[in-house]
Amino acid sequence: MSTSQSSSGVERIDGASVRIGALVPLSRPGWVEAGQHLLAGLELAVRDVNGAGGILGRPLELMVRDTAADPQKAIAVVDEWARQGVVALAGEYHSVVARAAAARADALGLPFLCSSAVLDALTEQPTDWVARLAPAQSHGWQVYADFLLSEGHRRIAVAIEPSVYWASGTRILQDYLAPRGGTVIELDMRTLAPDAVCDALVDHRATALLLLVGYPEPAVSIVSSVRRDPRLAEILIGAPAGQPEFAEWARLLGHEGTSIPFLRYLPEHFSPLGVRVEAALRERLAEAPSFVAFEGYDTITVLADVLRSGRVDWSRVVVEGTRGKIRFSRVAGISVWQWAWPLVQVVDRDPNEPDRFRILHAG
Template identity: 65%
Template sequence: MNATTAADPTEPPIRIGALAPLSRPGWVEAGRHLIAGAELAVEEVNATGGVRGRRLELTVRDTAADPQRAEAAVTELAGLGVTAIVGEYHSVAARAAAARADRLGVPFLCSSAVLDALTDGPTDWVARLAPAQSHAWRVYGDHLLAAGHRHLAVAVEPSVYWAAGTALLRTAFEQRDGVVSEFDARALDLTAVARSGATALLLLCGFPDPAVPVVRAVRRDPRLAGLLIGAPAGQPEFAEWAGLLGADGDSVPFLRYLPERPGPRQARVESTLRQRLAAAPSFVAFEGHDAVTVLAGALRGHGADRATVAAGWSGLAVDGTRGTVRFSRVPGVGVRQWAWPPVQVAERDPALPDGFRVLRTG
């Protein structure tokens, strides 16, 4: 990072809100990574002159993956005078936040939630960095089909997000004469899974519970030897997965949103975040960093007025850690969408401690 004139400390800061799951039942590790990436980006912007000479100031609120808490946080942040809001990992919380931001007229740049229907209809107030679920999960389904899987078992919990994922997989498999069988993740009948003839079991459920107990049970059941376990929502990306499951958590394909080879910007950010997190930063940390970087680009180009920021999503082209971010309208997606960030199907490599191998890109 090149040294330059710092932001003017006498000027009032531009306040930005940030949403993340920082307590249970939210995925706390994902929330920590998201905020670490966002905070680093704020520091970088401020150290290189800020935005039009003004510092950025981040105000963080915990959603705990709760839609009502997410709505309340957006209302509070709007009242505090934030120019825009970034973040959120869980789709159900992000959807609630997006709806409230749309009603209040506050720009919301969603970093990490993938549910296609993030809003009920088209809006200019909301933009998104993460790929739509229909795009990323199609890549995942293509990987399974190419590997010869024609019958999936899915261990599902009730949720609009998991239901959407199940529907996407069912459509993809039935179009190619495949089968998807649903099972209750919280009362999983391993005998029924074994009898189903499925060659892969996907975890469409919360972490660590019930995902971790399901993986342990499957790994120890001789009737399910050779059954592939998959986690399209990305649970194996995080150190907590490896810490709880050890070798049982290896060779579980999941989705992550990183380029196959990191560029210089990503490598620099990764080095700093690794020190701060005392662990390898996940793709969610880069999404948090990119969200603030992109918002800073919007503020430089359009000023700190909420309406002009929202109106300017479509004209942006900002270099982030994972590529140049541009927003467009995508059929079936009501928000301004980056189409598309890089997508990987990856898994933890049994031969490399804390290492991953990429199985497919899309």
């Protein structure tokens, strides 16, 4: 059933405030720094929405829960919020958690705007209850594969741990690179120690190593081992999932953490709104905001527009976000409403100035 024609909590807003439930990873094994940036963007946008009059005269209230990267915890929270009258869901960084939340939101008829998770199949079947701001993994990782090819890399190793997200990324790379002369070599980190990765890279004659593993460990140990092996002085280390985006990466690895390309979703130049939000986020976080913080801000901006309209119809949304105009559409192979696409960049930390990012490729 199309949500544009169906009843939803959005149409039954009552009470003193309009409550949105925010799912964020704020404790391990979740990616805590990503969760902090996501929450900073969400909270800043709520402040701005309320400063502009709220939702039909009512203040917007953000109810925050830590998912700790646990899908079952997220499902339980969504059920609890549905009983408490939350009218929409926002957030989540981890794809596996977002997928669980999206399935539950769809079953309950509760609108969910996913901020950051990129796994293509957020729901098993097409749904009108769920939309997403981040680009689908198949889109972003193909951009990354184009970058690898443009740099002359054809023998690409992936240090991989068991995960639906990592397995999906590996398939995307294999499917895209194989017809173009590329080979993906899987190094199973359940059986290899970081030092043994170096020997495997030499044996396989790999020219690039991608980190499809947990953070901070074993990612940090793998980088240190490879950087200190003179046999691998010319190898490219890459992290498409974005580990080097956050300041903790630089603190843990120092110079060893530079020149490691990763994906981020930012324009080359911000609009006036983006400039203002960037300054406010920098003050709130006491550091440069990541793309995840902007995803958080844009999520609330979009949901406020949906809530003011009184119905869930993602097709009618046209909102000026921090990273450009946001519209949603149906994309082949994607089961949710999708912003197609925010700009995808491949960037790294400058070895001469580790706090500065270099744009290496865009798509």
